[in-house]
Amino acid sequence: MSEVLVLVDSNSLVDGKVSKPTLELLTIARRIGEPSAVLIGDPSTGSAVETLAAYGAEKIYAVSASDGTDITGYLVAPKAEVLAQLVERTGPAAVLIPSGGEGKEIAGRLAVKTDSGLITDAVDVQPGDDSTRGTPVTTQSVFAGSYTVRARVTHGTPIITVKPNSAAPAQHQGAGAVEELTVTISESAKTAKITASEPRKASGRPELTEAAIVVSGGRGTGGDFTAVEAFADAIGAAVGASRAAVDSGWMPHAFQVGQTGKTVSPQLYVANGISGAIQHRAGMQTSKTIVAVNKDDEAPIFELVDFGVVGDLQKVLPAATEEITKRKG
Amino acid sequence: MNIVVCVKYVPDSTADRHFEEDLTVDRVGVDGLLSELDEYAVEQALQLKEKVGDDSADHMVTVLSVGPERASDAVRKSLQMGCDAGVHVVDAAIAGSDAVGTSLVLAKAVAKIGAESGWDVVMCGMASTDGSMGVVPAMLAERLDVPAVTLGSEVELSADSGGNTTLRIRRDGDTATETIEATLPVVCSVTDQSGEARYPSFKGIMAAKKKPVATWSLSDLGVDAELVGLAAAYTVVEDSQARPPRTAGQVVADDDGAGAHALVEFLASKKFI
Ligand SMILES: Cc1cc2nc3c(=O)[nH]c(=O)nc-3n(C[C@H](O)[C@H](O)[C@H](O)COP(=O)(O)OP(=O)(O)OC[C@H]3O[C@@H](n4cnc5c(N)ncnc54)[C@H](O)[C@@H]3O)c2cc1C
Numbered sequence: 281m282s283e284v285l286v287l288v289d290s291n292s293l294v295d296g297k298v299s300k301p302t303l304e305l306l307t308i309a310r311r312i313g314e315p316s317a318v319l320i321g322d323p324s325t326g327s328a329v330e331t332l333a334a335y336g337a338e339k340i341y342a343v344s345a346s347d348g349t350d351i352t353g354y355l356v357a358p359k360a361e362v363l364a365q366l367v368e369r370t371g372p373a374a375v376l377i378p379s380g381g382e383g384k385e386i387a388g389r390l391a392v393k394t395d396s397g398l399i400t401d402a403v404d405v406q407p408g409d410d411s412t413r414g415t416p417v418t419t420q421s422v423f424a425g426s427y428t429v430r431a432r433v434t435h436g437t438p439i440i441t442v443k444p445n446s447a448a449p450a451q452h453q454g455a456g457a458v459e460e461l462t463v464t465i466s467e468s469a470k471t472a473k474i475t476a477s478e479p480r481k482a483s484g485r486p487e488l489t490e491a492a493i494v495v496s497g498g499r500g501t502g503g504d505f506t507a508v509e510a511f512a513d514a515i516g517a518a519v520g521a522s523r524a525a526v527d528s529g530w531m532p533h534a535f536q537v538g539q540t541g542k543t544v545s546p547q548l549y550v551a552n553g554i555s556g557a558i559q560h561r562a563g564m565q566t567s568k569t570i571v572a573v574n575k576d577d578e579a580p581i582f583e584l585v586d587f588g589v590v591g592d593l594q595k596v597l598p599a600a601t602e603e604i605t606k607r608k609g
Numbered sequence: 610m611n612i613v614v615c616v617k618y619v620p621d622s623t624a625d626r627h628f629e630e631d632l633t634v635d636r637v638g639v640d641g642l643l644s645e646l647d648e649y650a651v652e653q654a655l656q657l658k659e660k661v662g663d664d665s666a667d668h669m670v671t672v673l674s675v676g677p678e679r680a681s682d683a684v685r686k687s688l689q690m691g692c693d694a695g696v697h698v699v700d701a702a703i704a705g706s707d708a709v710g711t712s713l714v715l716a717k718a719v720a721k722i723g724a725e726s727g728w729d730v731v732m733c734g735m736a737s738t739d740g741s742m743g744v745v746p747a748m749l750a751e752r753l754d755v756p757a758v759t760l761g762s763e764v765e766l767s768a769d770s771g772g773n774t775t776l777r778i779r780r781d782g783d784t785a786t787e788t789i790e791a792t793l794p795v796v797c798s799v800t801d802q803s804g805e806a807r808y809p810s811f812k813g814i815m816a817a818k819k820k821p822v823a824t825w826s827l828s829d830l831g832v833d834a835e836l837v838g839l840a841a842a843y844t845v846v847e848d849s850q851a852r853p854p855r856t857a858g859q860v861v862a863d864d865d866g867a868g869a870h871a872l873v874e875f876l877a878s879k880k881f882i
Contacts, residue, residue, distance in 0.1 A: 397843025591863025
C-alpha cells in the first residue's frame with residue numbers, strides 16, 4: 281500500500297499537543313493508504329509522536345533544516361520544499377494538508393513544484409475505485425454552500441486540503457516509526473519572514489472551526505457580546521461574529537464567520553442579531569441545525585433556520601441562559 | 610515602482626450562479642463583474658503608488674486580467690479607479706482552466722509586463738468570490754520564484770538594513786497578529802480588512818477611456834494552448850449537485866419571554882443540552 285503524507289498542523293506543536301484537524305487527516309489517510317505524518321519542528325515536544333501513532337501514523341517524518349534554520353519562522357515556502365522532497369522520495373497516493381490560510385498556500389506551491397493537481401477545502405475524501413484509476417474522490421461545498429461538488433485529481437500526486445470536522449478522529453495504533461529527515465532549504469524560500477508576532481490570548485472556548493456548536497453575534501448586539509458569550513458558555517459553544525461586528529471593532533477578525541472569514545459546519549449554529557447576508561451564509565449554511573434570534577421577522581436568516589425566535593437578543597439570550605443553567609442544576 | 614494588480618471577472622455572487630453542462634462555472638450566461646475582493650487589491654496597489662510619490666511614468670500600476678471577452682469590464686473598472694494601463698489575456702483555449710493553468714498564464718503575463726523595466730509588486734485579492742480557493746497568489750509566487758506575503762490587512766513599503774526595499778504586511782492570523790516582510794520583487798495579497806476601495810470618480814471614468822489596454826492571446830505569451838483549459842486541467846469534477854434548499858423551520862415570537870423557553874425546549878429536543 282502506498283504512503284499518504286499528512287502535514288501536521290503547525291499550530292499543533294505549540295504545546296506539544298496534536299490538533300484535532302491533524303487527527304482527522306490521519307483518519308482519512310487510513311482510508312486511502314498508509315498514513316505518514318510530516319512533522320516540521322522538534323518531535324520531542326510533548327507527546328506528539330505518541331499521539332500521531334495512536335491515530336494511525338505508520339511513519340513520522342521529523343523534519344529539520346540541515347543548516348539548523350528554524351523552518352517554522354519562514355512562512356510557507358520552506359514547508360512546501362520539504363513536502364516536495366518527500367513526494368519525490370515516497371511517491372505517495374495523496375498529500376493531505378489542513379485547510380486554512382497557511383495550508384492552502386503550502387498546497388498551492390507544492391502543486392506547482394510537483395506539477396500536480398490540487399483540490400482545496402474538501403469536506404470529505406473517499407478512496408477511489410477502478411473508474412477513478414484509484415485516485416481519491418473529494419467532496420467540496422461551493423458557491424456559498426449552495427452546491428456540492430465531487431472531484432478528483434487527474435495529474436501528478438493528488439494534493440488535497442481538508443477542512444476541519446471532515447471526519448471523526450478514530451484511534452488506530454500505527455507503528456509510528458520516527459525517521460529524522462534533514463532537508464536543505466533554498467535561499468529563495470527563506471526570503472519572506474515573520475518579523476513580529478503578537479499571540480492572541482486564549483479564550484478558553486472551543487476553536488471556532490472545530491466546535492460542535494457555534495454561537496454568533498452581529499450588528500444586532502449593539503457591541504455588547506456579554507449575552508452572546510454567556511449563552512455560548514452555557515451550551516459549551518465557540519463564539520463567532522458577523523463582519524459588521526468585526527468591522528465595528530467588537531470582535532477580532534479571527535472570529536468572523538463568512539466568505540472572508542471562517543467557514544464553519546457545526547452540529548448547531550445560533551445566529552443572534554445577524555441578518556443573514558449571502559456573504560455570512562457562505563460561512564455557515566452547511567451547519568446541521570440552524571437557530572436564529574432576530575427582532576426583525578423578515579430578516580433573511582429566518583429562511584434558513586430550523587428554529588427561530590423573533591425578539592430582542594438581549595432579553596431572549598439571558599433568559600435562555602438562565603433556564604439552561606437551572607436545568608443543568 | 611512597477612506594480613501589477615491581478616483581477617478576476619466573476620459571476621455576480623448575488624445572482625443565480627450555476628454550472629455548465631461540462632461542469633465548469635457558467636461565466637457567460639450570468640452577469641459578471643470585477644470580483645469585489647480584487648477591488649481591495651486595486652486600492653492597495655494605487656495606495657502603494659501614491660506613497661512612492663509622483664505620477665511620472667516611472668511609477669505604474671498595470672491591471673491584469675485573464676478571462677473571457679467580458680473580463681474587459683473588470684479591466685475598465687480598474688482603470689476607472691486609477692490604474693494606469695491594462696492587460697487582458699483572452700483566448701478561447703483558456704476556458705475551463707484550473708488554478709494550475711491560470712497561475713501559469715498570469716505568471717507569463719507578469720513576466721511580459723515586466724520584460725523591459727522589471728516589476729516590483731504583484732498585488733492580488735485574497736481569493737476570488739466564485740472559485741474561492743485562494744491559492745493563486747502562492748502559485749504565482751512559486752512560478753515567478755519570488756516570496757509571497759499574503760492575507761495582509763495593512764501594507765507598507767520600508768527599507769531593510771541593506772538598503773533594499775521591502776514590503777511589510779500585517780496579518781491577523783488565527784493564533785496571532787503577525788508582521789511579515791519580504792524584499793521586492795514580491796507577490797502580495799490583501800484581505801477585505803485592508804480598507805474600502807475607492808469608487809471611480811467622473812474624472813477617473815473619463816480618463817480611463819484614454820488609457821492603453823493591451824489584449825494578449827496565449828501565443829503572445831508563448832504559452833502552449835495544450836497546457837491550459839479544461840482538457841489540460843489537473844482536476845476533474847465528477848458531478849455537482851445543488852444543495853436541497855433549507856426548508857424554513859418553526860419561528861416563534863418572543864411574547865412575554867415565551868421565546869427563550871421555546872428555544873431551550875428546541876435545543877433540549879435536539880439533545881444539545
Ligand atoms: C466582499 C464582501 C465580503 C463579506 N464577507 C463577509 C463575511 O465573511 N462575513 C459576514 O458576516 N459578512 C460579510 N460581508 C458583509 C455582509 O454583506 C453583511 O453586511 C454583514 O454580514 C451584515 O452583518 P450583520 O448581519 O451583523 O448586520 P446587519 O445586516 O445590519 O443585521 C443586523 C441584524 O440584527 C437585527 N437586530 C438588531 N437589533 C437586534 C436586537 N436587539 N435583537 C435581535 N436582533 C437585532 C436586525 O434586525 C438585523 O437583522 C461581506 C461583504 C462583502 C461585500
